[in-house]
Amino acid sequence: MSVDAVVVGSGPAGSTVAEALTRAGWTVVIFEKGRNHLLDLSDPTKPARDFSNDEIKFLCRHFLGPDPIVEPRTFRSSPEDGERSHTGEVNSIPSTVGGGGTHADGKVPRLREEDFKLLSLYGPQRDASVADWPLAYEELEPFYTEAEMAIGVAGQAGANPFESFRSAPYPMPPGPPMFGATLSAKAAEALGYHPYPAPTAANSVPYGGRPACNNCGFCAFFGCPIHAKGDPVALLMAAMASGNAKLMPETFVSKILTNGRRATGVEFIGPDGTKRSMEARYVVLAAGAIETPRLLLLSGFDHPLIGRNLMVHFQTIVVGSFPMRLHSERGRAVTHVHDDHILMDRDSRAAAREAGLPWIRGGMVEHSGTSLPIAEAKTYPWGPDHKVQMRESPLRDHLWAFTMQGEDLAQPTNMVDLDPQVRDARGFPVARITYKPHAHEVVASCHHGPRLAEVLKLMGAHWTLVTTTPSCKGALGAGILSPIPQSRHVMGTVRMGENPSASVVDSFGRFHDMDNLVVADSSVFVTSAGYGPTLTLVALASRAAAGLR
Amino acid sequence: MDLGKDAQTMGYWLTEQEYRTLSYALERLIPADEQTPGAIQAGVADYVDMLLGAFCFDPPRIWAKGPTSGRYGGQPAFGEFHELSALDELAWRIRIEGSKGIPEREFNGAVTGLQESYRQGLAALGDDFCEIDAQAQDERLRAHPEFTALLYEHACEGMYGAPEYGGNKDLIGWRSIGFAGDVQPRGWSDNEVTSR
Ligand SMILES: Cc1cc2nc3c(=O)[nH]c(=O)nc-3n(C[C@H](O)[C@H](O)[C@H](O)COP(=O)(O)OP(=O)(O)OC[C@H]3O[C@@H](n4cnc5c(N)ncnc54)[C@H](O)[C@@H]3O)c2cc1C
Ligand code: SF4
Numbered sequence: 001m002s003v004d005a006v007v008v009g010s011g012p013a014g015s016t017v018a019e020a021l022t023r024a025g026w027t028v029v030i031f032e033k034g035r036n037h038l039l040d041l042s043d044p045t046k047p048a049r050d051f052s053n054d055e056i057k058f059l060c061r062h063f064l065g066p067d068p069i070v071e072p073r074t075f076r077s078s079p080e081d082g083e084r085s086h087t088g089e090v091n092s093i094p095s096t097v098g099g100g101g102t103h104a105d106g107k108v109p110r111l112r113e114e115d116f117k118l119l120s121l122y123g124p125q126r127d128a129s130v131a132d133w134p135l136a137y138e139e140l141e142p143f144y145t146e147a148e149m150a151i152g153v154a155g156q157a158g159a160n161p162f163e164s165f166r167s168a169p170y171p172m173p174p175g176p177p178m179f180g181a182t183l184s185a186k187a188a189e190a191l192g193y194h195p196y197p198a199p200t201a202a203n204s205v206p207y208g209g210r211p212a213c214n215n216c217g218f219c220a221f222f223g224c225p226i227h228a229k230g231d232p233v234a235l236l237m238a239a240m241a242s243g244n245a246k247l248m249p250e251t252f253v254s255k256i257l258t259n260g261r262r263a264t265g266v267e268f269i270g271p272d273g274t275k276r277s278m279e280a281r282y283v284v285l286a287a288g289a290i291e292t293p294r295l296l297l298l299s300g301f302d303h304p305l306i307g308r309n310l311m312v313h314f315q316t317i318v319v320g321s322f323p324m325r326l327h328s329e330r331g332r333a334v335t336h337v338h339d340d341h342i343l344m345d346r347d348s349r350a351a352a353r354e355a356g357l358p359w360i361r362g363g364m365v366e367h368s369g370t371s372l373p374i375a376e377a378k379t380y381p382w383g384p385d386h387k388v389q390m391r392e393s394p395l396r397d398h399l400w401a402f403t404m405q406g407e408d409l410a411q412p413t414n415m416v417d418l419d420p421q422v423r424d425a426r427g428f429p430v431a432r433i434t435y436k437p438h439a440h441e442v443v444a445s446c447h448h449g450p451r452l453a454e455v456l457k458l459m460g461a462h463w464t465l466v467t468t469t470p471s472c473k474g475a476l477g478a479g480i481l482s483p484i485p486q487s488r489h490v491m492g493t494v495r496m497g498e499n500p501s502a503s504v505v506d507s508f509g510r511f512h513d514m515d516n517l518v519v520a521d522s523s524v525f526v527t528s529a530g531y532g533p534t535l536t537l538v539a540l541a542s543r544a545a546a547g548l549r
Numbered sequence: 550m551d552l553g554k555d556a557q558t559m560g561y562w563l564t565e566q567e568y569r570t571l572s573y574a575l576e577r578l579i580p581a582d583e584q585t586p587g588a589i590q591a592g593v594a595d596y597v598d599m600l601l602g603a604f605c606f607d608p609p610r611i612w613a614k615g616p617t618s619g620r621y622g623g624q625p626a627f628g629e630f631h632e633l634s635a636l637d638e639l640a641w642r643i644r645i646e647g648s649k650g651i652p653e654r655e656f657n658g659a660v661t662g663l664q665e666s667y668r669q670g671l672a673a674l675g676d677d678f679c680e681i682d683a684q685a686q687d688e689r690l691r692a693h694p695e696f697t698a699l700l701y702e703h704a705c706e707g708m709y710g711a712p713e714y715g716g717n718k719d720l721i722g723w724r725s726i727g728f729a730g731d732v733q734p735r736g737w738s739d740n741e742v743t744s745r
Contacts, residue, residue, distance in 0.1 A: 035634055052615030052627065053731030056710040063612050067640040072657070087657070176739035214736025225616035225733045250634055271634065324745070329729065330737040373728050377705035382578040382697070383687070387585055390709075390726045397727075423656045425639055 002279040003027045003246075005548070006266050007286055008253045008295065011099020012151075012534055013521035013541045014286035015232035015239060019150070020545035022244035029246045029278060030239070031268055034065045034096035036249040037223065038233060044240030045209075047233060051102075051223030055374045058222045064094035064103055070425035071095065073290070074432040077472075077483050078413070083432075086484060087422055090433050091312070093288055093488050097249050098223075100288070100488065101232035101534070105220035105333040106201035108153055108231070108535035109364060110144050112164040112342075113137040115529040122344075122359045128409035128438055129309055133526045134498045134507040137164055143539035143546075148199075150238075151230035151538065152207040155199035162194070162339045174335070175204035175213055180326040180400045181336040184367045187459035188338055195338040195367065201230035201534075202332055208234050213332060217371050220333040231534065252426060256283055256299040256517065263517040269426060282516045282548055286541065289490040289523040293416045294431040296494070303504050303513075307416040309495055310433065311528035312487040313363060314406035314441035315469045316476070318452040320461030321394045328369025328397070336367040341404060341448045342530040351447040360444040363405035363530025365452065370396050400459065402452045405489065406445055407530045409438045416493050435470070435485060442474045449476045489533050491525035508547030509540065520544045561595075561602030562664065567671045568594055571700075573679045574671075577686050578697070578704045585725035588704055596707025596716030597700075601664050603645060608632045611641055613713045621735035627713040663699075670696030 004026035007014045018028050037050035057063045065071065073090035076082065093100035114121055116133040124130050145168045147153075155170035157163070174197030177185070185195040202213045202224070213228040227233055239245040250271040257264045257277060265279035285292045293307040341362030352360045370376065376396040380389040392398070419432040449466040456464045467477030469486040497503025500512035509519045520541040522533045529536075560568050572594040581587030588594070603609045612631040617623030633641065639654065647662025648654035673696065674689050675681075681689075690697045707716030709723065711731060717723060723730045 035637075049616045049626070050614065050631070052613070052617070053733050054613055054615070054627065054711050056706055056714050057612045060706050060710070061611060062640075067637070069643050069660070070636055070640040176742045178742055179745060182743060214734070215739070215742045216731075216733050216736045218731070250636070271636075273635075327741075331742040373709035373723070373726060374705050377709055378702060382690075382701045382704070384580055384582065386579050387582050387587065387725065391585065393726065425636065425656055427656060 002265070002281070003029050004280065005282040005284055006031060006278060006280040007284045008266065009099060009286035009288060009291070009521065010097050010232070010236060010247065011093075011286060011288060011521070012101040012232045012235070012538050014099070014284070015101070015235035016147070016538045016541035017284050017286060017520045017545045018239035018245050019235040020542050021548065022239045022242040024549050025244065027244050028239070029248060029280070031251050031253045031266065032097050032247065032249050033252040034094065034249065036097040036247070037064070038096070038098040038102060039236060039240065041247065044237055047227040051225045053216055053218040053222065053225065055218070055372050058103065059372065059375065064096040064223065066092055066095040068092070071430070072422060072424065073430050074419045074422050075484050076432070076434050077436045078434060083420060084422070090484055091290065091488065091490060093490070097247065098232050098236060101229075102223045103221050104488070104534065106229055106231065106534070107198045107334055107337065107366065107532050108151070108201045109199050109337070109531045110164055111137065111529045111531055111536050112162065115527060118527055125358060125409055125438070125440055128411050128440070130409060131497065131502070131526050134496055134503070140539050140543065141165060141167060143543045144535065146542055147535055147538040151201050151232070151234050152203055152210070153199050153201055153230065153535070154204040156197050159196035160194065160339060162343060170199065172204045172207055175200065175202065175332065176215065177335045178328060178331040178369065180328055180369045181367045183459050184400055184402070184455065185336045187455050190458060191455055193338045193340045193455070195336045198334050198337045198366070200332060203228045203230065210234070215331045217329040217331060231538065253295060254298065254426070254428060256295065258299070258514070261513065261515045263514060282518065284518045284520050286520045288521055289493045290416050290431050290433065292519060292521055292523045293493040294418065297418050298428060305495055305504050307493050308412045309410035309492040310414045310416055310435060310490065311408045311410050311492040311525065312435070312485040313489045313528060313530070314408050314437050314445060314485070315487050316404040316406055316445040316449045316452070316466065317401060317469065318449055318456060318464060318466045319399055319401040320453070320456030320459065320464040322398050322400060322460055323462065325397045326369050326400055329371035334366045334368045338365050341365060342407070348447055351443060355439065355443040357440055357443055360440055360447060361407045361530060362444050362448040363407050364532070366403045366405070368401055368403060370399055370401065372396070400456065402455070404445070404448055404452065405487070405530050405532065406441050408528045409440050410492050410527065411438055437470060437472055442472065446474070446476055489528070491522040491528050491533055494519045494523035495526055496524040497526065509544040510547065518544055518548065561598045561605055563598050563601065563667070566676065567668070568598060570671045570674055570678045571597060571667075573686065574674060574690060574700060575704050577683065577690060578701050579708055586721050588708060590718070591708050591716055591721040592718035593704055593707035593716045596710070596714055597667070597703050599715035600703070601645060601667060603641065606630070609638070609641065610714070611637070613711060617733050618711065618713070618731050620730060621732050623734045627711055666696065666699060670699070
């Protein structure tokens with residue numbers, strides 16, 4: 001059997017490509033190693049009914065996969081740790097039909113103009129591979145607009161004074177602000193920051209045949225029981241409804257088949273465990289920035305940059321405990337954000353100079369509470385105080401937090417490769433992550449963290465605490481969390497660029513040295529910027545699809 | 550089938566003695582106080598027992614179905630459980646039963662399952678655990694930090710997770726902390742989200 005395109009991965013990136021290509025009349029087969037809990041495959045205009053407000057199922061029992069027993073990953077901070085320091089869960093994004101789009105809480109900001117040209121605007125950093133993107137914001141803007149329309153983004157144009165150019169308003173107004181966010185936004189404003197309603201891929205009004213969000217509060221880490229979340233339900237449903245797409249869940253692509261400069265198809269293992277292959281005119285990789293390089297390495301591709309320059313976001317987490325109850329279990333996880341810490345000002349330049357760095361940039365700051373009692377309970381010690389703590393709830397009902405998604409510089413030594421020993425249950429070497437932050441991230445975090453704590457104090461916090469993930473030497477609150485980054489934003493491992501020796505793919509995600517092999521996910525990112533990657537990767541994926549047609 | 554009653558009378562996987570030791574141990578981790586009940590009254594031991602005995606049921610009691618529990622409208626779908634795929638079953642059998650020398654389960658070496666961890670951990674707390682005083686019980690728990698950490702993890706899940714998994718009886722866990730639990734399809738009104 002031969003099709004126009006096979007797409008590996010059914011997350012936001014794969015769904016975007018599948019939708020664009022099927023709309024153009026192509027036949028597309030989407031391979032997804034995880035199970036289908038998203039769509040009713042007998043009638044893809046209907047969602048499945050498997051998602052629920054269930055903390056055990058989604059947070060304690062790996063409902064959306066990957067299960068770290070059968071699909072582990074390994075981690076080490078650097079080769080000095082030996083072959084690995086940890087085996088199990090590392091940076092897992094759901095492995096399921098819909099990928100991470102199913103349980104992200106969908107803050108989907110655009111990048112800003114300057115994010116695409118850090119090298120020419122601000123210059124290099126030692127030991128980091130800072131580079132300009134091979135495309136400008138202006139070239140991506142129409143695809144951002146298309147992406148916001150397609151997945152359904154609620155937001156308010158003009159509310160963020162630093163926002164990049166937009167050719168169209170958001171398709172929906174923002175949803176209701178959470179109580180805590182009304183307070184933190186006020187405090188942030190009083191200190192000169194500029195909070196605005198988070199652009200969110202959750203319906204604030206009925207949109208695209210899906211209902212408005214009813215604020216159930218089990219949002220980040222949960223599938224939406226009423227399918228009010230946009231990506232990637234919307235795009236995958238559209239692709240399936242076209243009649244030109246076939247979805248193959250529980251099917252692991254184990255190899256990209258090639259013949260000289262051509263990818264001829266893929267080899268895959270279905271739910272019954274047998275190995276088969278499929279031919280295609282085009283092979284599109286959308287397995288995410290960890291699994292895409294893993295698949296390339298499993299297939300024997302040997303460009304030295306494959307897997308290199310892995311970026312996450314260096315998260316600075318600032319929490320405060322408040323006298324009033326904040327009932328963060330009501331509403332989406334995050335309703336407000338601010339961008340001020342991404343910009344450089346006199347203070348941040350001075351901090352950079354003092355640390356011997358040319359510049360530092362922070363990231364978008366999310367205003368959020370916590371809402372989950374099991375997670376809260378596990379943070380208190382056991383014994384007679386447990387119930388007192390749970391009733392008083394300093395770490396849930398009285399807690400408010402800022403998370404800064406700090407820009408993480410690309411470093412060639414941060415990478416994904418194949419673990420020399422550890423295997424998945426199918427017998428394939430798993431992805432090994434080697435990651436250690438650059439001084440830039442640590443300095444930026446130390447600079448901005450205390451400033452965010454000031455906001456919480458003004459908001460009325462009894463106490464505040466600053467910590468980071470990953471934790472590392474020199475970082476604030478070092479040692480509280482682990483050296484494994486908790487950020488679920490992964491980027492950079494199959495970098496795009498104009499120069500084939502300094503990049504693997506071009507600005508359309510096409511391999512420099514292959515005729516018909518394309519990467520459509522955040523593996524292609526050149527810088528991490530201080531923003532969640534999903535809208536940008538969706539925009540890049542639809543541009544990559546346009547490049548095929 | 551009334552899970553609560555059955556669990557208390559027959560158990561799923563643990564022996565009667567183990568079940569008793571487990572209940573008393575959990576009560577030390579999350580004890581009742583003057584204001585709210587503790588782990589025994591919330592049936593947390595049933596949560597653990599149902600996890601250890603998940604494969605006594607078809608489909609195994611790993612993941613409750615959705616989208617609603619019926620507590621705020623909709624169907625009581627949490628009462629049924631999802632079928633497992635072959636890969637899911639492999640993962641959960643390894644986790645619960647351990648690898649037991651079965652080659653298919655040992656692709657990364659031998660794995661100790663939860664059943665064995667509990668059997669050994671509960672035995673190590675001693676047959677007389679229910680008879681000794683609270684202070685002595687705490688000492689024994691502290692003497693086995695690894696097992697106690699596992700117990701506490703499950704104690705928190707059984708106390709504050711959905712009752713369909715065996716714990717949080719009569720919503721005691723949620724009620725004692727004023728948590729509404731799963732709220733679909735009702736959700737929260739815009740006003741409830743934004744106002745104090
Ligand atoms: C809790 C949480 C909150 C988040 N919040 C945000 C947010 O607010 N904003 C934001 O921008 N981003 C957020 N993210 C990140 C977001 O989920 C990812 O950026 C996004 O899902 C990436 O899309 P993708 O399609 O590139 O990859 P993925 O979503 O990772 O999808 C890849 C898919 O490919 C499948 N796959 C992998 N390898 C193979 C193979 N060999 N064969 C077959 N299938 C394969 C995987 O199973 C997976 O389903 C969040 C993530 C999490 C976990
Ligand atoms: S808060 Fe809204 S978008 Fe999030 S899961 Fe609940 S209903 Fe869905």
